[in-house]
Amino acid sequence: MLDKTYDPAEIEQRIYENWTQENVFACGHPGRVKAGAKPYCIVIPPPNVTGSLHMGHALNNTIQDILTRFERMRGKDVLWQPGMDHAGIATQMVVERQLMERQEPDRHALGREAFIQRIWDWKEDSGGTIVNQLKRLGASCDWSRERFTMDEGLSQAVRKVFVELYREGLIYKDKRLVNWDPVFHTAISDLEVETKEVDGSMWWFAYPLVEGPVDGLEEIVIATTRPETMLGDGAVAVHPSDERYKNLIGKMVRLPIAERHIPIIADEYPDPEFGTGAVKITGAHDFNDFEVARRNNIPLIKLMDEQARMISTPENHVPKHYHEVDRYEARKMVLQEIEDLGFYRGKEDKVIAQPFGDRSKVVIEPMLTEQWYVNAEKLAQPALKAVQDGKTVFVPKNWEKTYYEWMNNIQPWCISRQLWWGHQIPAWYGPDDKVFVGFDEEDARAQAVQHYGKDDVVLHRDPDVLDTWFSSALWPFSTLGWPEQTPELGRYYKTDVLVTGFDIIFFWIARMMMMGLHFMKEVPFHTVYIHALVRDENGKKMSKSEGNVLDPLDLIQGIDIDTLVEKRTKGLRKPEDAPKIAKATRKEFPDGIKAFGADALRFTLAAMAAQGRDVKLSTSRIEGYRNFATKIWNASRFSQMNECIRVEGFDPANVQQTINKWIAGETERTAKTVTENIEAHRYNDAANALYHFIWHVFCDWYLELIKPILNEGDSKAQSETRATTAWALDQVLKLLHPFMPFLTEELWMRLAEYGPDRKTLLALADWPDYTGLINKKADEEINWVIRLISEVRSVRSEMNVPAGAKIPLVITGANAQTIARVECHEDTIKRLARLESFLLSNNVPKGAVQIVLDEATIGLSLVGIIDIEQESERLKREIEKVTSNIERISSKLSNDKFVANAPKDVVNQEKERKAEALHKQSKLKGALERLQTLN
């Protein structure tokens, strides 16, 4: 016998092991995948090897799991391809920090090879905790095929792609400005830069004219937000149309501190309306200036080292006392010196847009370096066209616009990183720095030998590694075995659906599209489902520094308040926020967080994942769905207690009892709704349909309505009802399984003890697909019973009839159909409406409350309880309601335009409604009259 409540903690782990043992998730498994089964494939967005499961992962993977479980049950050969990303910067950072904490030698002391080995060791020990967390969530990935972006196979794919793109001229080296991260000492791509508005200042400096005043001007005043870069100025630019400076163009000015002479040039770039209209040009440290400098042949003077400290230059542009000084310290020094020298012309505080590294959170420095680039513009064209042609569809569709927008303005993709952890660039340099790109050193050497015409060439390898997203871009085919032509590659590529958040459309989706089309000549997936961001219940983004992070694992297994507070306040960027966060957390969860189980969390995420909207997660919602799990558990318990045993060969189309016909039809409806909504990626609609059916149809009505049959019905009706209940419950478990896999699988097995053996685990059972079970007559009849019971209950409550009091009921004016229904469902109605007796009569008795139900009038004898005044008021209110309804419909129907223009169906419907309302009105009037004459 089942316990009274469902205990997820006890069950979930055991169930997952069961699935694994039975190879339930293995694609192409000969034991369980039917011959001729269609393939279905989803590749997981590979989580970082350093990552742990956050709410975004939980939503993302719940959706993928719903899809894969659904398709698996529909008989497809499903591959959910799992794996992890090596996450270049993040991983290197974690291990470097670990070395520091343990006071071990840093990576430079260790050397490259030892450091990389150290990272592999780290991965072995503590990498990939997220995999186990995904299992806790129930993710039905084929773990036997797990891949890692640094695996040998995937690394080969990376090298091959690099070499081929290089040979096609789509990868090249270039010296230009890049976004430089002074903390990680590496270039990063445009996408990894976050522009933020911060409080800053703009200062005015005067540069004196070398050859004396022109038009009375002795100096030109420039405005800058970055004073320290003035040491590298190569020119001052003014707009050619700017009358103020017209005669200054071509003159030289003296650059203070640096004591150099630089020209005043004319360029379209300066805006005469802004600042002073004169712009200092620092080509090596500003993207705009770089372009101006290029156009005008102005020298680029690199001022800083990889940590953004000032350096000396070969031409001694930077005075000695600035050497090795940090850029912000240098700023203060420049300001002071400019002031001391008398060239300071003022300051304005203003909000300025500044670039920050998305991981390091420090201000990015534009730096002049040589890097590897992908010609993204060229690769983008087919990727753009594929979406335009509908080869790949975005759901919701409006994301396509975002995709187009970015693809149409795509910039060269900087792919080299000055890190150690990652795919080292397969490029080797000869003595004269001539580059040889090859699949491996041997390949490169062969080219070098041929080039130099001698055998003993000394080559050194490019030390840089590739952007992590370079290998992620290959994920849909590299994980399937490419460049080998594996059977899996042929079978599962292109994949079916990619499920991800909008934040990586550019980082990942766009690049997979480009690489997939280029190397596989086919899009990587036919559908991209973009889900929303998960926020806290106030709509704020969950972030460590806000202290509002909800860890999915905590919701699954529960956490006490002290531990939660400790988690939220540990390692904050701003430790002073800790007390505030602790207080808010204690207020939000005075008793900590209860263990809701994975199923409740999954169901919540699915139910809240409406297309195109953020998910604001609230714990009360999760609690509600935990209760839902308990409800199902108890419905199963009821079924078990009443010996509702499944019958081999039971066919829901053959049931005789009206109530059973009805639930069979309702089940069919629900199955259709759920199927259609999952197919349409409307997970919230599917979840809500299930919730409503299970709780408010199956439990609230079906199980209540059959109780009289189970208790005292004839044996034929009893056995049919038991079999139907068992069948319906099976369908419930199947339909709910993609959403709540643990609970349903457990019940599936537990209920198996009470009937014929299950042929398979629920995860492999056939998805419900019925037609022809809907029976209009049964629907009408049961709905009549439900309406009758509801009306009686409502009146009882309104008249304050004690819940325990059983009262007599009299039906008058009933037609033959109603009489038949009454006879058939008498026991049920008596029980659920708490009636003492149930009579058919020609007269409404004295002292009765009257309910109009279709053609019949139902009298509830409440002698001694009824208040004639009150009842008369109630009836009048009812009549008023119906009358206003009639008026509304009448005015509609008397509108010629409505009758002429509205569809026939709508007009007829209104006519029908009017007739019904008129009928009800006259019945209610009769009831009121009787009340007044009888009493």
Add this chain to the structure above:
RNA sequence: GGGUCGUUAGCUCAGUUGGUUAGAGUGCUGCCUUGACAUGGCAGAGGUCACUAGUUCGAAUCUAGUACGACCCACCA
């Protein structure tokens, strides 16, 4: 500066192509420990669908504008 989206019950949200009296969950009120379930049952209160104008027989839904809010992209020194 460009773009996307949102505004519906106290709260969190549904509402697909315009067509009953706009729905859930949660919270609230009243009654109920009735043999599956108090993590429950029954009944109920609660909405000018942000605002304005328009299209239409008919608008939460379509169009235009206004207000407020969110997010993304972008080089104004």
